[in-house]
Amino acid sequence: MEPIHQSEEVELIRRARQRDDDAYAQLVTYFTPRLYRVVRRMADDSGEAEAIVQETFLRAWENLARYQEDRPFFPYLVTIAINLGRDQWRKSRFVDFSGLDSIEDELPDSETLLETQVEQAELLKELAQAVSELPPAYRAVIAMRYDAGMSYQEIAQGLQLPVNTVRTHLRRAKIQLRQALET
Amino acid sequence: MEPIHKSQLMDDLLAQMPGELPPPDLALRVCQAVRLHHRRTRQARLVLSAFLALSGLWLALPAFSGWLQAVWMPKSALPLAMDWLAAGLAGVEVLLTTAAAALSQSASIFTSLGTPAIAGMIALAISALLALDLLVPRREF
Numbered sequence: 001m002e003p004i005h006q007s008e009e010v011e012l013i014r015r016a017r018q019r020d021d022d023a024y025a026q027l028v029t030y031f032t033p034r035l036y037r038v039v040r041r042m043a044d045d046s047g048e049a050e051a052i053v054q055e056t057f058l059r060a061w062e063n064l065a066r067y068q069e070d071r072p073f074f075p076y077l078v079t080i081a082i083n084l085g086r087d088q089w090r091k092s093r094f095v096d097f098s099g100l101d102s103i104e105d106e107l108p109d110s111e112t113l114l115e116t117q118v119e120q121a122e123l124l125k126e127l128a129q130a131v132s133e134l135p136p137a138y139r140a141v142i143a144m145r146y147d148a149g150m151s152y153q154e155i156a157q158g159l160q161l162p163v164n165t166v167r168t169h170l171r172r173a174k175i176q177l178r179q180a181l182e183t
Numbered sequence: 184m185e186p187i188h189k190s191q192l193m194d195d196l197l198a199q200m201p202g203e204l205p206p207p208d209l210a211l212r213v214c215q216a217v218r219l220h221h222r223r224t225r226q227a228r229l230v231l232s233a234f235l236a237l238s239g240l241w242l243a244l245p246a247f248s249g250w251l252q253a254v255w256m257p258k259s260a261l262p263l264a265m266d267w268l269a270a271g272l273a274g275v276e277v278l279l280t281t282a283a284a285a286l287s288q289s290a291s292i293f294t295s296l297g298t299p300a301i302a303g304m305i306a307l308a309i310s311a312l313l314a315l316d317l318l319v320p321r322r323e324f
Contacts, residue, residue: 021218028217029210036205050209057213058220120199128200146197174193 004030013073017064028057031077034148039081041143042136056081078148079158082140123181130180138173141166228313235310242303 004012004026015023036053043049059080060067067076131142144155152170156163262284 019221021221024217025214028213032210032213033205036209037202040203040205046203046206049203050206050212053205053209054213054216057217061217061220124196124200127196128202131197131200142197146194146200147202174197177197178193 009073010069013064013067013069016061017067017069024061027073031074032057034074035077035081038078038143038147039085041131041147042082042085042139052081052084055084059084074148075150075154075158078144078150079154082144082158085140086136126181127177130177133180134173134176138169138176141169142173145170225317228317232310232313232317235306235313239303239306239308239310243300243307244303246297246300246303 009027012023012027016027032053035056036049039052039056040046040049043052056077060077067073131139134142140159141155144150144158145152150158152163152166155161156166159166161169
C-alpha cells in the first residue's frame with residue numbers, strides 16, 4: 001500500500017473529525033495492517049487481535065473530537081489498542097507493568113549467542129516465538145517500540161509510565177529474550 | 184553493562200521480527216463496523232432529538248401565550264425601552280438601574296413561566312442542538 005504523507009494524514013484526520021466517513025475509511029485501510037501486527041504480538045490469538053483492532057478504530061472514531069491533530073495518528077491508535085488489551089487481559093490474567101522489577105537484571109555471561117551461524121530467518125522466527133512467551137507487559141513495550149516504531153516518550157505517554165521505566169522494561173525484556181534464545 | 188554491539192544487534196533483530204498479516208478483509212469489516220456504529224448513533228440522536236422536541240413542546244406550549252404577553256406587553260416593555268434611551272444620555276447610574284430592571288423583568292418572566300415550561304424550553308434547546316448536529320452535511324460511505 002502507498003504510504004500516506006504526513007500532510008495527507010493530517011488532512012484525512014481533519015476530514016474524519018468532521019465525520020467524513022470516506023476519510024476515516026482511508027485511515028482504517030491504511031493503518032489496519034500495522035496496527036494488527038502490533039496487537040497480534042500481544043494477543044493470544046488472531047480473533048482476539050481482530051476484535052481489539054476493530055474496537056480501537058471505533059474508540060478512535062468516537063474520540064476524534066478530542067484528538068490533537070498535530071500528534072501522529074498511529075501512536076494514538078496503538079495507545080488505545082494497548083489500553084484496550086490491558087483491560088481485556090486483566091480479566092483473564094494478571095498484567096502488571098510495575099511488578100516486573102524483581103526479574104534478574106544481569107546479562108548472563110554467555111558467549112556468542114548472537115554471533116552464531118544460525119540462519120537469520122530461523123533466528124527471527126525463534127525470536128518472535130520468544131517474544132510471544134514474554135510477560136504481557138514486556139510484550140507491550142516490545143510491540144510498541146519495534147512493531148509500531150514508537151519513541152520512548154510516546155510509549156511512556158501511552159502506558160502512563162515514566163520514560164525511565166519504559167527503558168528498564170525494554171532492557172529487561174531484551175535480557176529475557178537473550179536468555180530464551182540461548183537455551 | 185551489556186556490550187553495545189549485542190544490544191544493537193538485538194535491536195536490529197527485533198525490528199526485523201516477522202509479524203502476522205491481518206486477514207485481507209479486516210479493514211473492510213472495521214469500516215463496516217464504524218459505518219454501522221455511525222448510522223446507529225445518528226439514528227439514536229434523531230430519535231432523542233424528536234423525543235425532546237415533542238416533550239419540550241408539550242411542556243412549554245401551555246406557558247407560551249403567557250410568556251409572549253409578558254415579553255411584548257407594551258406596559259412592561261415601554262419603561263425598559265425608555266430606560267435604555269436614558270442610559271445613553273444619563274450615564275452609568277442609569278445604566279445600572281436599567282440592568283437591574285432588565286434582570287427583574289427577566290426574573291418575572293421566568294417566574295411566570297413555571298418549572299414545567301422551563302424544563303420544556305431546555306428540552307427544546309437540547310433537541311435543536313442535536314438536530315443541528317445531525318444537519319451538518321456529512322458524507323456517507
